[in-house]
Each structure stands twice: as C-alpha cells, then as structure tokens.
Amino acid sequence: MSTITETYEMTFATAETIVVPSTFNGPRESGNGGYSAGLVAGLVEGPAEVRLRSPVPLETPLEVERRFDGHVLVNNGSALIATARPVPELELATLPPVSLENARTAAAGYDGSGYDILSQCYVCGPDRADTFGVHAAPVEGRAVVATPWTPPAWTADRTGQVREEHVWAALDCPTYFGAYLAEEKGMAMLAQMQARIDAPLQAGTEYVIMAWPLETDGRKRYAASAVLTDAGEVLAVAKALVIELRTPGG
Numbered sequence: 432m433s434t435i436t437e438t439y440e441m442t443f444a445t446a447e448t449i450v451v452p453s454t455f456n457g458p459r460e461s462g463n464g465g466y467s468a469g470l471v472a473g474l475v476e477g478p479a480e481v482r483l484r485s486p487v488p489l490e491t492p493l494e495v496e497r498r499f500d501g502h503v504l505v506n507n508g509s510a511l512i513a514t515a516r517p518v519p520e521l522e523l524a525t526l527p528p529v530s531l532e533n534a535r536t537a538a539a540g541y542d543g544s545g546y547d548i549l550s551q552c553y554v555c556g557p558d559r560a561d562t563f564g565v566h567a568a569p570v571e572g573r574a575v576v577a578t579p580w581t582p583p584a585w586t587a588d589r590t591g592q593v594r595e596e597h598v599w600a601a602l603d604c605p606t607y608f609g610a611y612l613a614e615e616k617g618m619a620m621l622a623q624m625q626a627r628i629d630a631p632l633q634a635g636t637e638y639v640i641m642a643w644p645l646e647t648d649g650r651k652r653y654a655a656s657a658v659l660t661d662a663g664e665v666l667a668v669a670k671a672l673v674i675e676l677r678t679p680g681g
Contacts, residue, residue, distance in 0.1 A: 464621030465603025609642030
C-alpha cells in the first residue's frame with residue numbers, strides 16, 4: 432500500500448471535524464487550497480462557495496460549525512480557517528478546448544511557480560515524485576495554460592470515480608498559472624473557489640485541464656479552469672480568486 436493510500440484513509444469528514452492529511456499539502460506546511468476547499472464544500476448542501484481565511488493546518492482536527500442559514504465555518508480553536516456558503520450553481524463560459532496533444536506540448540515547458548514553498552505541492556509540485564503531474568503551462572498561440580492529467584487509482588472511491596476534493600485540487604493549481612499566464616508569477620494563494628462537476632471523472636483516464644485569466648484587481652486575480660475529455664467535452668469547471676501576498680515593506 433502506498434504512502435498516499437495509507438494517509439488518504441486517515442481523511443474524514445463528519446458533522447464535527449475534518450482533517451487534511453499531510454500528504455495533501457500545497458505549501459510545504461499547509462493544505463492544498465483546492466483540496467481543502469473541496470473538502471469544506473462537501474459539508475454544504477448543494478453548490479458551495481468556499482473562502483479560505485487562514486492556511487489550513489495539516490493532520491489537525493478542525494471543528495465544523497454549522498449555521499441555520501446553511502453557512503459552514505471551519506475553525507482551529509479560535510482561528511477561523513475557512514467558510515462556505517450555499518450559492519447558485521456556477522455559470523461559467525468556457526473557452527474553445529485545448530487538444531490533448533497541445534496540452535502535452537504545453538506541459539513539457541512547465542517550470543513551476545519558482546517558489547520553493549510550493550515545490551512539493553501534491554498537485555503541481557515539480558520537485559515531488561508522487562504529484563498529480565498537473566503542470567499547466569502556456570499554450571502556444573492561445574491565452575490559456577493547459578496540462579494533461581491522469582488521476583491515479585488512489586484518488587478514486589470504490590466505484591472508480593475520482594473523489595470530488597481531488598477534482599477541486601486539480602482545478603485549483605492551474606488557475607494560479609492561468610491568472611499570471613505570461614507574466615512574472617507572484618507569491619499568491621487561493622482565497623476563494625467555486626467548482627461545478629458535471630460528470631464523474633474516472634481514475635486511470637487521461638484528461639485535459641485548461642485555465643485562463645478573468646480579471647485582475649490589485650493583488651487580487653481571478654481565473655477559471657476546466658477539466659475536459661480528450662474529445663473536448665467539459666466535465667468540470669471552477670472559478671478561483673488568488674491573492675498575491677504582500678512583500679515586506681510592500
């Protein structure tokens with residue numbers, strides 16, 4: 432049994448607590464933003480928008496507080512970690528699909544974020560052998576980034592369908608690269624995310640993930656992403672807000 436399989440079995444979500452295993456980190460010492468957001472979204476009835484308020488601690492039982500209006504708060508003691516609220520289903524216009532061949536060509540030029548703190552991310556870390564290999568990079572002649580993705584077996588439930596929190600994770604990281612596209616990348620973290628999964632993904636099947644910028648407002652950058660079949664059918668979409676961290680003295 433692989434290390435990831437062993438640690439995944441430690442993940443649990445109840446009415447009281449959730450835990451993000453250390454295997455599913457984004458930054459070296461905290462949870463991957465998309466995975467964490469997907470886990471929190473699963474606590475809400477129907478479509479949800481998740482805001483990450485603080486870095487998500489690993490291997491830590493986080494208390495779930497449910498409100499009568501359907502909102503959910505996730506806390507680590509007195510620290511607010513995340514909030515989620517019910518929202519209408521995400522409506523997002525997608526761009527023309529990127530072919531699997533072009534996604535592979537783009538990913539071959541992937542060079543990571545350039546920040547060591549992100550180099551071991553379980554989704555996109557270039558220095559980690561057991562990542563998803565979601566290496567979104569610019570597609571020549573297009574204002575998008577893209578990458579192939581084949582979900583490994585350990586991401587799936589007993590029916591072979593990829594667990595939704597892993598789909599959220601795979602949708603998350605490309606939005607960072609899509610938000611900056613050809614610009615110099617800043618040190619930015621996921622702050623808010625909403626996703627819509629239209630059809631289940633199957634472990635062992637190769638997909639295309641593409642992402643593109645939507646809007647920039649100071650340190651805030653909005654981007655969108657989608658998972659597609661090799662025939663261009665859209666299976667899942669997401670909209671994300673990443674916020675660039677302030678530099679010392681900035």
